[in-house]
Amino acid sequence: MSKFIARIELRKADEKDYEKLNSEMEKASFYLKKGHSADKTTNIKRGEYNCRGNITLKEVADAVYRAVKKTGRDYSFTIMRNKANYKLDTP
Numbered sequence: 001m002s003k004f005i006a007r008i009e010l011r012k013a014d015e016k017d018y019e020k021l022n023s024e025m026e027k028a029s030f031y032l033k034k035g036h037s038a039d040k041t042t043n044i045k046r047g048e049y050n051c052r053g054n055i056t057l058k059e060v061a062d063a064v065y066r067a068v069k070k071t072g073r074d075y076s077f078t079i080m081r082n083k084a085n086y087k088l089d090t091p
Contacts, residue, residue, distance in 0.1 A: 001052055001053060001054055002052065002053065002055065002082070002083075003051070003081070003082040004050070004051045004052075004055075004057070004060045004079055004080065004081050004082070005033065005048060005050055005051075005079070005080045005082070006030065006049045006051065006060065006064050006077060006078070006080075007046060007048050007049075007078045007079075008021065008046065008047050008048075008049070008064065008067075008068060008076075009046050010068070010071060010073045010074070010075050011073060011074040011075065012073060012074070013071065013073045017071045017072075018047065020070060021067060021068065021070075022047070024066070024068075025047075025049050025064075025067050027067075028063035028064075028066070028067055029051055029053065029063075030050065030051045030064075031050055031051075032047065032049055033048035033049055033050050057079065060079055061079055064079065065077075
Protein backbone atom coordinates (compact mmCIF):
# COMPACT_ATOMS: atom_id res chain seq x y z
CA MET A 1 0.00 0.00 0.00
CA SER A 2 1.34 3.43 -0.92
CA LYS A 3 0.88 6.75 0.79
CA PHE A 4 0.81 9.96 -1.22
CA ILE A 5 0.75 13.63 -0.25
CA ALA A 6 -0.58 16.13 -2.79
CA ARG A 7 0.11 19.82 -2.30
CA ILE A 8 -2.12 22.08 -4.37
CA GLU A 9 -1.91 25.82 -4.90
CA LEU A 10 -4.82 27.72 -6.42
CA ARG A 11 -4.20 31.25 -7.64
CA LYS A 12 -6.68 34.06 -7.02
CA ALA A 13 -9.05 31.61 -5.37
CA ASP A 14 -11.66 32.25 -2.73
CA GLU A 15 -13.21 29.98 -0.12
CA LYS A 16 -15.83 28.79 -2.60
CA ASP A 17 -13.06 27.52 -4.89
CA TYR A 18 -11.47 25.66 -1.99
CA GLU A 19 -14.80 24.16 -0.97
CA LYS A 20 -15.13 22.83 -4.53
CA LEU A 21 -11.55 21.52 -4.47
CA ASN A 22 -12.07 19.82 -1.09
CA SER A 23 -15.26 18.18 -2.32
CA GLU A 24 -13.62 16.91 -5.49
CA MET A 25 -10.56 15.65 -3.60
CA GLU A 26 -12.80 13.78 -1.13
CA LYS A 27 -14.56 12.11 -4.06
CA ALA A 28 -11.11 10.93 -5.22
CA SER A 29 -10.41 9.42 -1.75
CA PHE A 30 -8.08 12.17 -0.55
CA TYR A 31 -8.43 13.77 2.84
CA LEU A 32 -7.32 17.24 3.85
CA LYS A 33 -4.03 17.12 5.71
CA LYS A 34 -4.14 20.62 7.13
CA GLY A 35 -5.91 23.92 6.57
CA HIS A 36 -4.89 26.09 3.68
CA SER A 37 -3.19 29.39 4.22
CA ALA A 38 -2.88 32.51 2.12
CA ASP A 39 0.27 34.23 0.94
CA LYS A 40 -0.83 37.85 0.95
CA THR A 41 1.89 38.96 -1.49
CA THR A 42 0.89 36.58 -4.28
CA ASN A 43 -2.72 35.71 -3.36
CA ILE A 44 -1.88 32.00 -3.53
CA LYS A 45 -3.63 29.54 -1.23
CA ARG A 46 -2.43 26.05 -0.46
CA GLY A 47 -3.94 22.77 0.54
CA GLU A 48 -2.32 19.47 1.41
CA TYR A 49 -4.13 16.18 0.99
CA ASN A 50 -3.25 12.59 1.89
CA CYS A 51 -4.20 9.44 0.06
CA ARG A 52 -3.42 5.78 0.73
CA GLY A 53 -4.07 2.74 -1.36
CA ASN A 54 -2.89 0.36 -4.01
CA ILE A 55 -2.64 3.08 -6.63
CA THR A 56 0.08 4.41 -8.89
CA LEU A 57 1.61 7.85 -9.02
CA LYS A 58 -0.04 8.40 -12.42
CA GLU A 59 -3.47 7.56 -10.99
CA VAL A 60 -2.91 10.04 -8.16
CA ALA A 61 -1.75 12.76 -10.58
CA ASP A 62 -4.77 12.16 -12.82
CA ALA A 63 -7.16 12.43 -9.83
CA VAL A 64 -5.55 15.66 -8.63
CA TYR A 65 -5.64 17.11 -12.15
CA ARG A 66 -9.36 16.33 -12.54
CA ALA A 67 -10.15 17.91 -9.15
CA VAL A 68 -8.23 21.15 -9.70
CA LYS A 69 -9.60 21.62 -13.22
CA LYS A 70 -13.12 21.73 -11.77
CA THR A 71 -12.25 24.85 -9.74
CA GLY A 72 -11.66 26.90 -12.89
CA ARG A 73 -8.58 28.52 -11.30
CA ASP A 74 -4.94 28.55 -12.28
CA TYR A 75 -3.08 26.03 -10.19
CA SER A 76 0.07 24.09 -9.53
CA PHE A 77 0.52 20.87 -7.62
CA THR A 78 3.20 18.59 -6.28
CA ILE A 79 2.79 14.94 -5.36
CA MET A 80 5.09 13.05 -3.01
CA ARG A 81 5.13 9.32 -2.39
CA ASN A 82 6.19 7.88 0.94
CA LYS A 83 8.15 4.71 0.24
CA ALA A 84 9.29 4.00 3.80
CA ASN A 85 8.87 0.31 4.52
CA TYR A 86 11.10 -0.18 7.51
CA LYS A 87 10.63 -1.22 11.11
CA LEU A 88 11.94 0.83 13.97
CA ASP A 89 14.00 -1.02 16.53
CA THR A 90 12.08 -1.29 19.77
CA PRO A 91 13.70 -1.97 23.13
